[in-house]
Amino acid sequence: MGQEMSKIEEAKNLTQNQILEELEEQLRVEEIEEQPDAIKTEEMVINFGPQHPSAHGVFRALFHVNGEIVTKIEPMIGYLHRCFEKIAENRTYAQFVPFTDRMDYVSSMHNNWAYVMTVEKLAGIQVPERAEYIRVIVGELQRIASHLLFLSTAGLEAGAVSPLQYYFDERERILNLFEKVCGARLTYNYIKIGGVRADLPDGWLEEALSFVNRLKKTIVDYDKLLLGNYIFKKRMKGAGKISAEIALAQGLTGPPLRSTGVAYDVRKSDPYSVYPRFDFEVAVRFQGDNYDRVVIRSEEIKQSLRIIEQAIEQIPDGRILPMSLPKDIKPPVGEAFGHIESSRGDLGYFIVSDGSLKPYRLKIQGPSFANLQGFPAMAEGSYFADVVLTLGTLDPVFGEVDR
Amino acid sequence: MSGEGHGERVPGQIKIVQEAGLGYTLTVKREDLFKAALGLKEAGFDMFMFVSGVDYPDTIKLRYRLYSTKRKNKLNIFLKTEVPKSDPVVDSLTPIWPSANWHERETYDLFGVKFRGHPDMRRIFMPDDFVGHPLRKDYKDDHMLVKEEFIQGTVIKGYGEDNSK
Amino acid sequence: MGIAKEQQLGNGILLTKAGDLINWSRKNSLWWLGFGLACCAIDTIMMVNAPRFDLDRFGIMPRGTPRQSDLMLVAGTVTKKMAPMVKQLYEQMPEPKYVIALGSCAINGGPFYYDSYTVVRGVDQIIPVDVYVPGCPPRPEAVIHGIEMLKKKIMARGKID
Numbered sequence: 001m002g003q004e005m006s007k008i009e010e011a012k013n014l015t016q017n018q019i020l021e022e023l024e025e026q027l028r029v030e031e032i033e034e035q036p037d038a039i040k041t042e043e044m045v046i047n048f049g050p051q052h053p054s055a056h057g058v059f060r061a062l063f064h065v066n067g068e069i070v071t072k073i074e075p076m077i078g079y080l081h082r083c084f085e086k087i088a089e090n091r092t093y094a095q096f097v098p099f100t101d102r103m104d105y106v107s108s109m110h111n112n113w114a115y116v117m118t119v120e121k122l123a124g125i126q127v128p129e130r131a132e133y134i135r136v137i138v139g140e141l142q143r144i145a146s147h148l149l150f151l152s153t154a155g156l157e158a159g160a161v162s163p164l165q166y167y168f169d170e171r172e173r174i175l176n177l178f179e180k181v182c183g184a185r186l187t188y189n190y191i192k193i194g195g196v197r198a199d200l201p202d203g204w205l206e207e208a209l210s211f212v213n214r215l216k217k218t219i220v221d222y223d224k225l226l227l228g229n230y231i232f233k234k235r236m237k238g239a240g241k242i243s244a245e246i247a248l249a250q251g252l253t254g255p256p257l258r259s260t261g262v263a264y265d266v267r268k269s270d271p272y273s274v275y276p277r278f279d280f281e282v283a284v285r286f287q288g289d290n291y292d293r294v295v296i297r298s299e300e301i302k303q304s305l306r307i308i309e310q311a312i313e314q315i316p317d318g319r320i321l322p323m324s325l326p327k328d329i330k331p332p333v334g335e336a337f338g339h340i341e342s343s344r345g346d347l348g349y350f351i352v353s354d355g356s357l358k359p360y361r362l363k364i365q366g367p368s369f370a371n372l373q374g375f376p377a378m379a380e381g382s383y384f385a386d387v388v389l390t391l392g393t394l395d396p397v398f399g400e401v402d403r
Numbered sequence: 404m405s406g407e408g409h410g411e412r413v414p415g416q417i418k419i420v421q422e423a424g425l426g427y428t429l430t431v432k433r434e435d436l437f438k439a440a441l442g443l444k445e446a447g448f449d450m451f452m453f454v455s456g457v458d459y460p461d462t463i464k465l466r467y468r469l470y471s472t473k474r475k476n477k478l479n480i481f482l483k484t485e486v487p488k489s490d491p492v493v494d495s496l497t498p499i500w501p502s503a504n505w506h507e508r509e510t511y512d513l514f515g516v517k518f519r520g521h522p523d524m525r526r527i528f529m530p531d532d533f534v535g536h537p538l539r540k541d542y543k544d545d546h547m548l549v550k551e552e553f554i555q556g557t558v559i560k561g562y563g564e565d566n567s568k
Numbered sequence: 569m570g571i572a573k574e575q576q577l578g579n580g581i582l583l584t585k586a587g588d589l590i591n592w593s594r595k596n597s598l599w600w601l602g603f604g605l606a607c608c609a610i611d612t613i614m615m616v617n618a619p620r621f622d623l624d625r626f627g628i629m630p631r632g633t634p635r636q637s638d639l640m641l642v643a644g645t646v647t648k649k650m651a652p653m654v655k656q657l658y659e660q661m662p663e664p665k666y667v668i669a670l671g672s673c674a675i676n677g678g679p680f681y682y683d684s685y686t687v688v689r690g691v692d693q694i695i696p697v698d699v700y701v702p703g704c705p706p707r708p709e710a711v712i713h714g715i716e717m718l719k720k721k722i723m724a725r726g727k728i729d
Contacts, residue, residue, distance in 0.1 A: 078528035078529065080605060080647060081649070082686065083683070083685055083687070085538060087682075087684060089540075101607075105610060168620075169619055169620075172618070172619075187607060187705065249500065250502050251451055251501075253450075334424050335425055336424030337426070346452070348453075350453075361458070365452060365453045399606055529686070542685075547684065548682050550682035
C-alpha cells in the first residue's frame with residue numbers, strides 16, 4: 001500500500017509531456033534492417049496540383065516518390081502571373097500604388113512602403129517625421145498580423161486546428177485598427193508618395209497601446225499552446241534542415257535565412273526611415289529546421305511589440321505630407337533601388353525613369369520568389385508528410401512569386 | 404576594392420562608381436561579365452539577388468544586384484551590362500551562384516535574353532508554347548486592351564464605337 | 569389549405585412539397601470547395617470561416633475535394649494558365665452545383681482589365697456563375713449576404729433536380 005501511494009504521488013508529479021517521453025522510451029521498437037533486393041520498387045510521380053487545400057495558393061509541383069521518401073521535386077509556377085510590370089509602364093507613379101497592395105497580399109503595407117520609398121529616392125521628396133513614425137507603427141502592426149496568419153497555418157499543416165481560432169482573434173483586432181485608419185481590411189493603399197494618406201484618428205494611439213499590452217501577455221500563452229506542444233515539436237524538429245552555406249547559395253532571405261545563423265535584416269544592415277532610433281534585436285536561430293523557422297517568427301512578434309511601444313512614445317506632432325509635394329510626380333532621368341524588410345524577407349523595387357509621368361521600367365524583387373527557389377534543396381530526401389510542412393514554413397505568397 | 408584581384412582578371416578599365424539612386428555600380432562589357440562576377444564572388448559577394456532587363460530600342464540593358472553578408476563596407480553592388488537586340492546572348496552566372504537559376508529564366512521568358520551555359524533554359528511564367536517576349540516595348544497581342552489616355556478622358560482600344568465589347 | 573389540414577392531423581406533421589423539402593435541406597448544408605487563387609482568398613475564404621464571421625453556424629463546411637462539395641467559391645484572379653484547371657474542377661463536381669464569384673477579379677478581371685496579357689476577364693467566361701459578390705476584396709459581411717442570395721435562388725427552383 002505504501003509503495004502504491006508513493007507511485008501515485010510520483011505519477012502526479014510528472015507532467016504530461018514527461019509521461020509521453022517516458023512511454024516512448026519504453027515502447028521503442030528496434031528498426032528492421034532492409035534486405036537488399038527483397039522487393040522491387042519503382043519511383044512514382046505525384047502531381048501536387050495548382051489547386052490544393054494546403055498549397056498556400058497556386059503552386060504546382062511534381063514529386064518523385066520512392067516509398068515514402070521524396071527523391072526529387074520539380075516546382076512549376078506562373079499560375080498567377082498578372083503582369084504587374086507591364087501594367088506599371090502605363091500608369092503614373094501615384095496610380096500604381098494600389099497595385100502594389102495586391103502583390104504580397106498578406107502584408108500590403110510593406111509593399112506600399114517599399115515602392116513609395118523608391119519613388120521618393122528617385123524624385124528627391126522629403127518625408128515629414130510624423131509620417132515616418134506612422135509608417136513604422138503601421139508597418140510593425142502589419143508584420144505582427146502576417147506572422148499571426150503564418151502561425152495559424154503552420155499549426156493547421158501539422159494538424160492543430162485550435163490555434164487558428166485564437167490567433168485570428170488577435171488578427172481581427174489589428175484589422176480593426178487598420179480599418180479605423182484607412183477604411184480597408186486587406187489592401188490598404190494607405191502609404192502615399194510623400195507621406196501617408198490621412199492622419200490618425202483621435203484615440204487610435206491609446207487603442208494601439210492597449211492592444212500591444214494585451215498581446216504581450218497572451219502571446220506567451222499561445223506559444224505554450226502551439227510551440228510547446230509535444231506533437232508539434234516532434235513533427236517540426238529535424239525536418240527540412242538547411243545549412244547556412246546552402247541557404248546563401250540558394251538566395252534565401254528573411255526568416256528562413258535567419259534560422260540558419262546568418263543575421264541579415266535590412267532594418268539593421270541598411271537602415272531606412274527612423275529605425276536607427278529604436279532599440280530592438282534581430283532574432284537568429286542556428287539549426288535551420290522547420291521548428292526554428294516557426295519560432296523565429298514568434299520572436300519577431302515580440303520584437304515588433306517593443307518597437308511599437310517606443311514609436312508610440314516618441315511620435316511627434318506635425319504634418320503628414322510635405323509642404324511642396326508636386327501635383328504630378330516627374331522624377332529626373334535615372335535609376336533607383338529601394339528595399340525594406342517585409343515579413344517575408346528583403347523586398348525591393350528597381351525603377352528606371354525617363355523623365356516622364358510614367359515609369360520606364362519597374363522591377364520587383366520578391367522575397368518569396370527567391371525563397372521558393374530553395375525549396376527543393378530543403379525538402380528533397382525527407383518524408384512525404386514533411387515536404388508539405390517545409391513548404392508551409394517558408395511562407396510563400398504567390399502574388400509575390402508570380403507577380 | 405577595385406584593386407582586390409580585379410585588375411588581373413578583367414582586362415581593360417574597370418572602375419566602381421557611386422551613383423545617387425543605386426549606390427555602388429560596376430559597368431562591364433558583356434564579354435567580361437563572367438570574369439567580373441568571379442572577381443566579385445572572391446571579394447565577398449555571396450548572395451545573388453536579382454537580374455533585370457531594361458528594354459531600349461536597339462539594346463537590352465541588364466542590371467544585376469549582388470549582396471555580401473561577409474564584408475564590412477560596400478555591401479551592395481549593381482553590375483551593369485548591355486546586350487544588342489540582334490544577338491541577345493550573354494554568359495550565365497549559375498556556375499557561380501546557383502540562385503541565379505530562376506532569375507535568368509525569368510529574364511529569358513520576358514525579354515528573350517539567352518544565357519549561355521544555363522542548365523535549364525525554358526520559360527517560367529508563360530506556358531511553354533507561348534510566342535513572343537511580353538515585356539519588350541513592341542509586344543502586342545489580341546488579348547491585351549491597352550489603356551491609352553488616362554489623364555484627359557479615356558480612349559480604349561479594342562472597343563466598338565458605342566463602348567460595347 | 570395547408571394549415572387547416574396540419575391542425576387536423578395533430579402535432580409533429582408538416583405538409584409541404586417534396587421539392588421545397590429537398591431545396592430546404594440543400595440550402596442549409598452547403599459544402600464548399602475553396603478555389604482561393606489570390607488576395608480575395610485571405611479575406612473572403614479564410615477570414616469568413618474565422619471566429620468572428622463564422623460561416624459554420626450556417627452549416628457551411630469546407631471540403632478539400634470537388635467530388636464531395638456542391639458550392640465552388642472562386643476568389644481571385646483567373647489567368648490563362650489556370651483556366652483549364654477551373655473548368656476541370658467544375659466538371660468534377662456532382663450535380664446540383666453552385667458557383668459564387670467573389671471579388672472584382674472573378675467578376676470581370678478587376679484592376680487587371682487593361683494592359684494585361686494573361687488575365688481572363690471574369691470567371692464567367694469559363695463556367696456559369698450563380699451569384700456575384702463585388703468588392704476588392706469584399707467584406708465578409710458582403711460574402712454572407714451573397715450566400716443568403718444563393719439560398720433564395722436555391723429555394724426558387726421549382727422542381728426536383
